[in-house]
Amino acid sequence: MNRPRTIVFLWLLISTVLLASPIRVINRTDNSEAEIKTLSRVSGTYFSAKGLAEVLSSRIFENEKRQKIVLYLGDHRIKISAETSFIIVDEQVYQMPAYAITEGQDIYLPADAFFPILRMTVLPGLTYDSRKQLLDIDVVEFNILGLTIDEKANGTILRIRTREHFGEGNISTFKNTNGWFYITIKGGLVDTTEIKKTDTRGVIRKVVADQLGESVQLAFQLRSDIEGHEFYENSDPSEVVVTLRTPLSKSAARIKEVKNRWRLDTIVLDAGHGGKDGGTRGKYGTKEKDITLDIVKRTGLLLEKNTRIKVVYTRDEDVFIPLWKRTKIANENNGKLFVSVHCNSNPNRNARGFETYLLRPGKTDDAIEVASRENAAIKLEDMTNKKYTELTGENLIMATMAQSMFMKESEDLAAMIQTELSRKMKSPNRGVKQAGFYVLIGASMPNVLVEVGFLSNPTEEKNLKKAAYRQNIAQAIFNAILKFKESRELVLAEG
Ligand SMILES: [Zn+2]
Incomplete structure (x- = not known):
């Protein structure tokens, strides 16, 4: 036996006995173990497609002449062809870095390339350990199921269907400078085949879904820049909703129109409650409807005396005005700001202080509680000719979306009102909050709702009974409106 022959012999021995050891399969669904035949090549381990089908109890279709095998797994169909690097899963094409090869009547697939595709598309509970040649199959279901994109006049709504609830703590969003927007969902397991089927529209050019360890990343290529984005949780149906606001088009005519539309020439002041709806009531008998009307009148007087702004009151006496009618009055008068x-x-x-609300789904129980109390007035309305849509997550998201072009301005105004009130008052600044208020829905202008103080707090009730105290509040709201007007005009001058 000469030396080269010995080497060839040893090589053959090693490759057949050591390198071509089968892939061991542990199936956690029934605790069974099995093996899949392999071939060893310089580029790595290749396994038998028929062997995999057997292990997964997959129905298969073979076309020997065309060297094709189709695996059926649940509703999914995986097409494998010999001598190509392409795999087709439910009409979606995936490319492997190596070719599938033919051996006998079987097709062998590169293990390191194929199993990640299978995990991403059909079997999220599958893990393959390349070093140990161990395939572990567990019953795990996708919890990120699909995506719908809706196009609206002023933005695009992304709805991510989920199997379970994902809260704010699990979700992060990020826009990079290259025109991509990212949503990362911690604990998500994404059905990438479903995401690939998404019809892209609106500001979305392309969607890419990636499973990054324990997180899912959805990457959205944008057609144009977005002005901002909002995130909402919806529990029934389970979905994560993200709205992307797009800026108004920038043509000269459009800018002029926008400037005129935004010129702060009319302000709508809305005194809460009135008539048969007294609102809340203090221990000493003070009625909310009287306090709000007085503060609103004082604010209006300051505006009329010191500016050329037209003031529209939704009510200037003790009468009942339905909530829906208040925004209608505001819109019909071409109001540029709405302050309730x-x-x-x-x-x-003991609760005391002042807070300002934006129309958005409520974030805290306290905020939702305030909104439901303020919304209670609809029970006093004549419901025969006007119906309210229920303020469920869905409807509220739509209502908020319809106002999204005013969101930034509403936020600015709310912050200015809080700042000016804290300058004038000793009671605590409880900050800007958000909840679903009927009185703000449908307003075609920046809008906020100010809770100036607690009638349930005896000290604040006493204060609110004092004219000087109410004048201070009116002055603060007036100052905030002026600040807002100045900042707005600055922005318009730059445009
Ligand atoms: Zn109220």
């Missing part, structure tokens, strides 16, 4: 004034109430008599 209210007094707060809380079972805890």
Whole structure:
């Protein structure tokens, strides 16, 4: 035996006995173990497609002449062809870095390339350990199921269907400078085949879904820049909703139109409650409807005396005005700002201070509680000719979306009102909050709702009974409106 022959012999021995050891399969669904035949090549381990089909109890279709095998797994169909690097899963094409090869009546697939595709598309519970040649199959279901994109006049809505609830703590969003927007969902397991089927429209050019360890990343290529984005949770149906706001087009005519539309020439002041709806009531008998009307009138007087801004009151006397009618009055008068004034109430008599609300799904129980109290006035309305859509997550998201072009301005105004109130008052600044208020829905202008103080707090009630105290509040709201007008005009001058 000469030396080269010995080497060839040893090589053959090693490749057949050591390198071509089968892939061991542990199936956690029934705790069974099995093996899949392999071939060893310089580029790595190749396994038998028929062997995999057997292990997965997959129905297969063979076309020997065309060297094709189709695996059926549940509703999924995986097409494998010999001598190509392409795999087709449910009409989606995936490319492997190596070719599938023919051996006998079987097709062998590169293990390191194929199993990740299978995991991403059909079997999220599958893990393959390349070093140990161990395939572990567990019953795990995708929880990120699909994506729908809706196009609206002023933005695009992304709805990610999920199997379970994903809260704010699990979701992060990010826009990079190259025109991509990312949503990362911690604990998500994404059905990438479903995401690939998404019809892209609106500001979305392309969607790419990636499973990054324990997180899912959805990457959206944008057709144009977005002005901002909002995130909402919806529990029934389970979905994560993200709205992307797009800026108004920038043609000269459009800018002029926008400038005129935004010129702050009319302000709508809305005194909460009125008539048969007294609102909340203090221990000493003070009625919210009287306090709000007085503050609104004082604010209006300051505006009329010191500016050329037209003031529209939704009510200037003690009458009942339905909530829906208040925004209607505001829109019909071409209002450029809508400020609704209210007094707060809380079972805890120590609660005190002032807060300003934006129309958006409520974030805290306290905020939702305030909104449901303020919304209670609809029960007093004649419901025969006007129906309210229920303020469920879905409807509220739509209502908020319809106002999204005013969102930034509403936020600015709310922040300015809080700042000016804290300058004038000793009671605590409770900040800007958000919840679903009927009185703000449908307003075609920046809009906020101010809770100036707690009638349930005896000290604040006493204060609110004082004319000087109410004048201070009116002055603060007036100052905030002026600040807002100045900042707005600055922006318009730059445009
Ligand atoms: Zn109220």
